[in-house]
Amino acid sequence: MPDGSPNPKYKWIGTRPDRPDGADKVTGRARFGADFNLPGQLIGKVLRSPHPHAIIKSIDTSKAEALAGVKAVVTAKDFPEQANLIVPTGEMQVNLRDITRNIMAREKALYEGHPVAAVAAVSEAIAKQALALIKVDYKVLPHVIDVADAMKPNAPVLHDGMITEGVNPPPTKASNIAKRVEFNKGDAKAGFAEAEIVIERDYSTQAVHQGYIEPHAALASAAEDGQVQVWSTTQGHFQVRGFCAKLLNLDTSQIRVTATEIGGGFGGKTVVYLEPLAIRLSQKTGKPVKMTMTREEVFRASGPAPGGNVKVRIGAKKDGRIVAAECTVEMQAGAFPGSPVGPACMCSYACYDIDNVHIVGFDVVSNRPKVAAYRAPGAPISAWAVESTLDILAQQLKMDPIDLRLKNAAKKGTKTAYGVTFNTIGMVETLEAAKSSEHYKSKPKPGYARGVAAGFWFNVGADSSAAAHVGEDGSVTVISGNPDIGGSRASLALMAAEELGVDYDKVRPVIADTASIGFNFVTGGSRVTFATGLAVVNSVRDLIRECKVRAAKIWNVDPEAVMWENGMAKPAGSNVGEFEPLTLAALAAQAGKTGGPINGHAQLNVTGAGPGFGVHVCDVKVDNDTGCVTVGRYTAAQDVGTAIHPSYVEGQLQGGAVQGIGWALNEEYIYNAKGKLDNPGFLDYRMPVASDLPMIETILVEVPNPTHPYGVRGVGEVPIIPPLAAVGNAVARATGVRMTDLPISPPRLSAALDAAAPKMAAD
Amino acid sequence: MAKIHVTTTINGSATEYLCDPNQTLLDVLRDNLGLTGSKEGCGSGDCGACSVTINGRLVCSCLVLAPEAEGQKINTIEGMAQGEKLHPLQKKFVEMAALQCGICTPGFLIASKALLEKNPSPTETEVRYWLAGNLCRCTGYDKIISAVMEVAAEMRGAPNA
Ligand code: FES
Numbered sequence: 069m070p071d072g073s074p075n076p077k078y079k080w081i082g083t084r085p086d087r088p089d090g091a092d093k094v095t096g097r098a099r100f101g102a103d104f105n106l107p108g109q110l111i112g113k114v115l116r117s118p119h120p121h122a123i124i125k126s127i128d129t130s131k132a133e134a135l136a137g138v139k140a141v142v143t144a145k146d147f148p149e150q151a152n153l154i155v156p157t158g159e160m161q162v163n164l165r166d167i168t169r170n171i172m173a174r175e176k177a178l179y180e181g182h183p184v185a186a187v188a189a190v191s192e193a194i195a196k197q198a199l200a201l202i203k204v205d206y207k208v209l210p211h212v213i214d215v216a217d218a219m220k221p222n223a224p225v226l227h228d229g230m231i232t233e234g235v236n237p238p239p240t241k242a243s244n245i246a247k248r249v250e251f252n253k254g255d256a257k258a259g260f261a262e263a264e265i266v267i268e269r270d271y272s273t274q275a276v277h278q279g280y281i282e283p284h285a286a287l288a289s290a291a292e293d294g295q296v297q298v299w300s301t302t303q304g305h306f307q308v309r310g311f312c313a314k315l316l317n318l319d320t321s322q323i324r325v326t327a328t329e330i331g332g333g334f335g336g337k338t339v340v341y342l343e344p345l346a347i348r349l350s351q352k353t354g355k356p357v358k359m360t361m362t363r364e365e366v367f368r369a370s371g372p373a374p375g376g377n378v379k380v381r382i383g384a385k386k387d388g389r390i391v392a393a394e395c396t397v398e399m400q401a402g403a404f405p406g407s408p409v410g411p412a413c414m415c416s417y418a419c420y421d422i423d424n425v426h427i428v429g430f431d432v433v434s435n436r437p438k439v440a441a442y443r444a445p446g447a448p449i450s451a452w453a454v455e456s457t458l459d460i461l462a463q464q465l466k467m468d469p470i471d472l473r474l475k476n477a478a479k480k481g482t483k484t485a486y487g488v489t490f491n492t493i494g495m496v497e498t499l500e501a502a503k504s505s506e507h508y509k510s511k512p513k514p515g516y517a518r519g520v521a522a523g524f525w526f527n528v529g530a531d532s533s534a535a536a537h538v539g540e541d542g543s544v545t546v547i548s549g550n551p552d553i554g555g556s557r558a559s560l561a562l563m564a565a566e567e568l569g570v571d572y573d574k575v576r577p578v579i580a581d582t583a584s585i586g587f588n589f590v591t592g593g594s595r596v597t598f599a600t601g602l603a604v605v606n607s608v609r610d611l612i613r614e615c616k617v618r619a620a621k622i623w624n625v626d627p628e629a630v631m632w633e634n635g636m637a638k639p640a641g642s643n644v645g646e647f648e649p650l651t652l653a654a655l656a657a658q659a660g661k662t663g664g665p666i667n668g669h670a671q672l673n674v675t676g677a678g679p680g681f682g683v684h685v686c687d688v689k690v691d692n693d694t695g696c697v698t699v700g701r702y703t704a705a706q707d708v709g710t711a712i713h714p715s716y717v718e719g720q721l722q723g724g725a726v727q728g729i730g731w732a733l734n735e736e737y738i739y740n741a742k743g744k745l746d747n748p749g750f751l752d753y754r755m756p757v758a759s760d761l762p763m764i765e766t767i768l769v770e771v772p773n774p775t776h777p778y779g780v781r782g783v784g785e786v787p788i789i790p791p792l793a794a795v796g797n798a799v800a801r802a803t804g805v806r807m808t809d810l811p812i813s814p815p816r817l818s819a820a821l822d823a824a825a826p827k828m829a830a831d
Numbered sequence: 832m833a834k835i836h837v838t839t840t841i842n843g844s845a846t847e848y849l850c851d852p853n854q855t856l857l858d859v860l861r862d863n864l865g866l867t868g869s870k871e872g873c874g875s876g877d878c879g880a881c882s883v884t885i886n887g888r889l890v891c892s893c894l895v896l897a898p899e900a901e902g903q904k905i906n907t908i909e910g911m912a913q914g915e916k917l918h919p920l921q922k923k924f925v926e927m928a929a930l931q932c933g934i935c936t937p938g939f940l941i942a943s944k945a946l947l948e949k950n951p952s953p954t955e956t957e958v959r960y961w962l963a964g965n966l967c968r969c970t971g972y973d974k975i976i977s978a979v980m981e982v983a984a985e986m987r988g989a990p991n992a
């Protein structure tokens with residue numbers, strides 16, 4: 069148990085107690101997606117397209133249906149057509165017309181792994197046999213994988229009717245460019261004319277997977293009266309309910325979704341893949357249907373994060389002041405429109421106060437799985453390019469890279485290129501914290517070189533509901549509706565305990581299913597501790613208000629004459645009268661006489677999410693023969709608002725940093741000439757393991773968010789943004805070779821070093 | 832396919848099951864015996880979420896055929912706590928926030944316990960290499976490594992703790 073909060077304002081906030089679901093999660097008792105079963109359940113399996121691009125001429129399921137043990141087969145025919153309608157999901161937007169095509173291909177298969185049929189059978193073995201008996205007649209079409217290729221005029225077009233949005237006048241011909249976006253501030257042309265130094269480079273990144281260790285899993289049980297229950301590993305069970313209701317023409321109230329414990333998501337579990345199929349199969353068979361993806365299916369058919377090409381141009385004065393900046397981002401959307409190119413553009417220069425900015429982005433479809441959110445969607449890609457270019461600028465100006473950033477740092481009052489003016493933010497404080505860290509002040513170890521980079525993310529608020537119930541004995545249950553993906557039960561309970569003035573272990577946080585609490589938007593956008601936290605705080609305030617009313621009744625005084633302190637109702641002043649304070653237990657004991665059960669509720673649309681900034685410092689050593697990069701020391705500094713449970717805040721910084729290191733050094737989707745993914749497994753899709761890494765040092769810079777009662781800012785997403793360039797900048801300083809294409813994997817880096825060697829020798 | 836009858840010991844209890852010849856130990860644990868604490872992250876020996884020990888040796892149960900358990904002693908995460916008492920590693924993982932989502936945690940705990948039984952005084956590098964077969968995508972490994980190092984130190988200092 070904690071020794072008391074390091075923050076003198078608080079008793080519980082800032083302490084590090086055991087998480088409420090800790091014992092369950094270290095004993096195997098916690099139940100994740102694939103751990104749920106129902107009596108009599110069938111096993112569902114998906115048949116997936118082997119082709120990256122093909123017309124589906126016909127599907128013959130008769131042989132599969134005739135196989136003993138097969139109970140149902142579904143294809144696109146079993147799902148109603150959807151309107152062309154955009155709905156939000158997490159930080160991304162999706163079109164229902166596309167979603168129904170993504171869960172089950174209709175006219176065409178658009179990527180290798182695209183579902184074309186699904187079966188339910190009495191065992192997995194029989195389900196797999198049945199898949200082999202389904203005959204799909206494909207007309208294979210030419211495919212396109214690369215964004216640059218997909219943008220060419222003669223590229224194979226994925227969607228016949230797709231006319232680029234955001235272009236005036238609209239093009240007359242369909243293309244793979246779904247959308248063009250543009251952001252302007254000041255006059256970039258004039259800014260560049262003023263510049264004394266201009267740096268311009270082209271960068272690229274590859275698609276990467278969120279890499280959650282738990283594959284997608286869902287169990288659905290549909291009753292004859294139309295009622296449906298679903299257990300799903302998801303970042304948003306209310307989203308699962310909403311999508312399934314739309315995709316299957318059901319009322320949301322007919323579907324009850326329970327979020328199982330979730331084994332990682334990082335944005336990738338904010339969409340639906342298996343749930344609608346499992347429900348449809350269950351409807352057709354009258355039996356529960358369980359579906360899980362294999363790891364290979366996860367790679368081939370669930371949301372990778374996009375790769376992209378970024379062109380950057382930065383103009384500065386000799387003193388380091390940036391006077392103009394441009395960038396162009398071409399981003400993979402996968403098979404359907406909807407890449408996070410918007411946020412990539414908006415975040416590109418958001419760390420800096422620059423007068424003249426011009427940003428253009430393109431959302432481009434190609435024969436890849438539809439992208440999904442991944443921690444700060446889009447931002448790492450543009451930041452990789454911008455932060456690398458700033459490092460070149462710092463080198464050319466012979467400036468310290470942190471000083472260069474301090475000179476241009478965004479502050480309260482800075483207007484971003486996308487139009488928002490910042491309130492209180494912590495970019496300067498975070499840069500200064502990194503600069504004065506022991507890590508930055510000490511020289512890299514011999515053989516190592518150092519890189520620095522920054523990152524920005526908006527964070528979101530949105531809809532949350534919460535309730536606080538007092539039990540008969542005065543202990544409290546706090547109910548909310550966001551899956552706990554990394555310790556949020558603990559942070560919610562801490563805020564509730566603080567607000568209520570009772571001990572942390574007297575508050576039990578519970579995550580309710582969709583029928584047991586009001587709507588909650590997804591666990592995403594770094595919003596749970598911030599927005600659902602606010603709902604919890606408000607529900608507790610509502611509870612306190614009710615407690616005061618009850619105490620007033622008992623004392624026969626006005627509710628205004630009662631105050632709440634240290635978990636007790638007390639007379640607000642000596643003129644009220646002499647009354648013994650009433651604890652929650654005392655109030656609960658008399659609840660029957662004062663108005664019944666004592667509960668509090670809150671529901672709100674939360675705005676005012678405080679943006680977050682991160683600055684990372686990375687020391688690397690490069691093996692010149694193999695091109696292998698070793699990260700020797702790493703520090704992540706971030707303005708975190710108020711750290712409610714500092715251990716889990718540090719954990720977000722550490723985990724995000726390591727995902728970013730993987731993105732920088734190894735991870736990539738590798739496609740062969742046939743348009744098929746060559747590395748759909750953890751052996752060939754190389755995520756960082758423990759022996760690849762040092763400890764990840766963290767610096768929590770607490771710049772409270774003025775819009776939240778406890779100053780909370782989202783913290784989960786920023787940490788994945790800086791590492792790409794922090795690593796790349798360190799590699800450039802270690803080798804003298806500037807890598808512009810990710811990942812900086814051994815084969816790529818050794819090739820680049822070999823190519824540079826004669827030139828360097830000549831210099 | 833005729834089923835195979837297997838007699839084995841799981842977490843100290845004599846256990847019998849019928850399995851298909853090609854079923855994995857992981858599938859039998861999870862699907863036949865309801866021991867869902869061992870997780871399947873990949874099914875190919877690359878993530879370690881399915882880690883168990885067979886006669887004290889650390890293995891990926893997704894790579895073991897269920898009939899191979901005949902006559903062996905299997906230990907899973909469900910057998911790690913003793914009654915109400917968590918194993919020191921379990922306690923320390925919670926205390927030091929060495930888990931975020933927790934899906935990798937059973938595998939890390941089984942693997943860490945196997946390490947400390949073999950090597951009670953591992954260096955940080957030894958811990959990192961021993962656990963390199965376990966993937967965690969949430970934590971960046973930092974707090975996991977620290978927790979294991981701290982338990983090792985505590986267990987050395989107080990063998991009966
Ligand atoms: S499931 Fe066995 S190693 Fe991944």
Ligand code: FES
Nearest residue numbers: 931935967968969
């Ligand atoms: S805690 Fe989520 S994978 Fe390790």
